[in-house]
Amino acid sequence: MILLTGFEPFGGEGSNPSWAAAVQARGLLEAEGLDVAAVELPCVFGESINVLNAALERHRPELVICVGQAGGRARVSLERVAINCDDARVPDNAGNQPVDQEVVAGGPAAYFSTLPIKAALDALRMSGIPAEVSQTAGTYVCNHIFYALMHSLTISAGSAATTVRAGFVHVPYETHQVPRGNGTPSMPAGTMAAALAVVVRTALSTGPDITLAAGAIH
Numbered sequence: 001m002i003l004l005t006g007f008e009p010f011g012g013e014g015s016n017p018s019w020a021a022a023v024q025a026r027g028l029l030e031a032e033g034l035d036v037a038a039v040e041l042p043c044v045f046g047e048s049i050n051v052l053n054a055a056l057e058r059h060r061p062e063l064v065i066c067v068g069q070a071g072g073r074a075r076v077s078l079e080r081v082a083i084n085c086d087d088a089r090v091p092d093n094a095g096n097q098p099v100d101q102e103v104v105a106g107g108p109a110a111y112f113s114t115l116p117i118k119a120a121l122d123a124l125r126m127s128g129i130p131a132e133v134s135q136t137a138g139t140y141v142c143n144h145i146f147y148a149l150m151h152s153l154t155i156s157a158g159s160a161a162t163t164v165r166a167g168f169v170h171v172p173y174e175t176h177q178v179p180r181g182n183g184t185p186s187m188p189a190g191t192m193a194a195a196l197a198v199v200v201r202t203a204l205s206t207g208p209d210i211t212l213a214a215g216a217i218h
Contacts, residue, residue, distance in 0.1 A: 001035050001036075001037065001059050001060060001061040001062060001063075002029065002034060002035065002036045002037070002061055002062070002063045002064075002065075002200055003036075003037050003038075003039065003055060003056070003059050003061035003063070003064045003065075004022040004025055004026055004036060004037070004038045004039075004064075004065055004066075004067065004196065004200075005022060005038070005039045005040070005041050005052065005055070005064075005065075005066045005067060005145075006018035006019030006020070006021065006022035006023070006038070006040055006041070006067045006068075007019060007040070007041050007042075007043050007048075007067075007068055007069065007141070007142075008040055008041070008042055008043050008093070009043075010043035010092070010093050010141075011090065013177065015174065015176075015177070016043075016069055017069055017171050017172070017173065017174035017177070017187075017189055017192060018067040018068045018069050018171055019040050019067075020174060020189040020192070020193075021067055021171055021189055021192035021193045021195075021196055022038045022040075022067050022193075022196065023038050023193075024189060024190060024192075024193030025038075025192075025193040025194075025196035025197050025200070026038040027193075028193060028194065028197045029197055029200055034200075037055070037059045037061070039051065039052075039055045041066075041145060042093060042094075043092055043093045043141050044092045044093050044094045044096065044141070045086060045088070045092050045094075045096045045098055045141060045144055046096070047094065048141055048144065048145050048148075049144070049145065049148040049152075052066070052145060052148060052149060052152070053148075053152055056152060056153075056156075061164060062164055062165070063164065063165050063166070063200065063203055063204065064149060064153070064164060064165070064166040064167075065115070065166070065167060065168070065169055065196060065199060065200065065203075066142075066145055066146060066149055066166075066167075066168045066169070067168070067169050067170070067171060067196065068137075068141070068142035068145075068168065068169075068170050068171070069142075069170070069171060069172075069173070070138075070142070070170035070171065070172065071172070071173045071177075071184075072172075072173075072184065072185065073134075073170060073172050073185065074130060074172060074185035074187075075130040075131050075132045075172070076124060076129060076130065076131045076132070076169060076170070076171055076172075076187075076192065076195040077131075077132055077133075077134035077169065077170035077171075078113070078115070078117040078120055078121055078131065078132070078133050078134065078167070078169055078199070079113060079117075079134050079136075079137040079146060079167060079168040079169065079170060080112060080113055080117060080133055080134065080135055081110050081111070081112050081113070081135065081136070081137070082110060082111050082113075082137055082143055082146035082147035082149075082150055082168065083109065083110045083136075083137075083139070083143060083147065084102050084103050084104060084107045084108065084109055084110065084147055085100070085101070085102065085103065085139050085143070086098040086099075086100075086101045086102070086103055086139060086140075086143075086144055087099055087100055087101075087139035088139070088140055088141075089140070090140075092140075092141055103143075103144050103147040103148055103151070104147065104148065104151050107147075107151055108151075110147075111146075111147060111150035111151065111154065112150075113150075113166070113167030113168065114150075114153075114163070114164075114165045114166055114167060115165055115166065115167035115199065115203050116165075116202060116203060116206040116208075116209040116210070117133055117167065117209065117214075118133070118209050118210050118211065118212040118214060119202050119206045119209055119210045119212075120198065120199045120202040120203065120206075121133055121212065121214055122210065122212055123198050123199075123201070123202045124195055124198050124199070127194070127195075127198055129191060129194065129195045129198065130187075131195065132214070133214040133215070134170060135215070135216050137168055137170065142168065142170065145168075146167075146168035149166055149168070150166060150167075153166055165203050169195075169196065169199060171187065171192045171195075172185050172186055172187045172192075173185065173186040173187070174186060174187065174188070174189050174192070175187065175188050175189075
């Protein structure tokens with residue numbers, strides 16, 4: 001079972017491309033005979049973790065990819081690390097605005113993605129989809145759920161028969177969200193969905209990740 005998640009709209013937007021991409025990717029992968037579930041998460045600190053954990057319990061996936069919107073980015077971003085820090089510049093959809101708080105009290109400072117992000121980056125580039133490895137998922141609800149995902153899987157790993165591969169992917173604005181000609185990067189939802197499908201296929205077919213320079217100078 002593969003679990004894909006996206007977020008509900010936030011910040012006054014009428015849609016969220018992360019959810020559209022997750023739903024369309026589910027369709028692409030199901031057409032290939034894979035068992036896929038897609039779950040929409042609330043853009044709310046705390047509540048999003050509850051919905052995710054319920055989905056993990058219900059579906060018992062072998063692969064989890066959570067997806068979020070990173071407006072302003074031009075590429076599909078394969079996130080490398082989640083940090084144990086909530087620091088919200090703006091309130092979430094329930095009006096919560098945690099500042100300098102831990103996602104999980106007493107938890108590790110950070111968790112790394114267990115997806116083969118370098119192999120996925122290479123596959124995305126070969127597919128002609130603009131992509132990058134990102135060194136930060138921010139400190140808003142996306143990082144919040146990324147950290148919670150990796151923490152939940154780490155805690156449950158002792159009783160699991162196999163290790164669940166998991167991580168987070170950020171996608172740009174969808175094309176219709178951006179006024180024509182204003183220069184803000186965007187991408188069709190279909191391209192985002194194709195990218196997620198590439199990441200899933202790569203994760204299912206790749207053992208240890210490949211070595212590929214994809215770091216950042218600043």
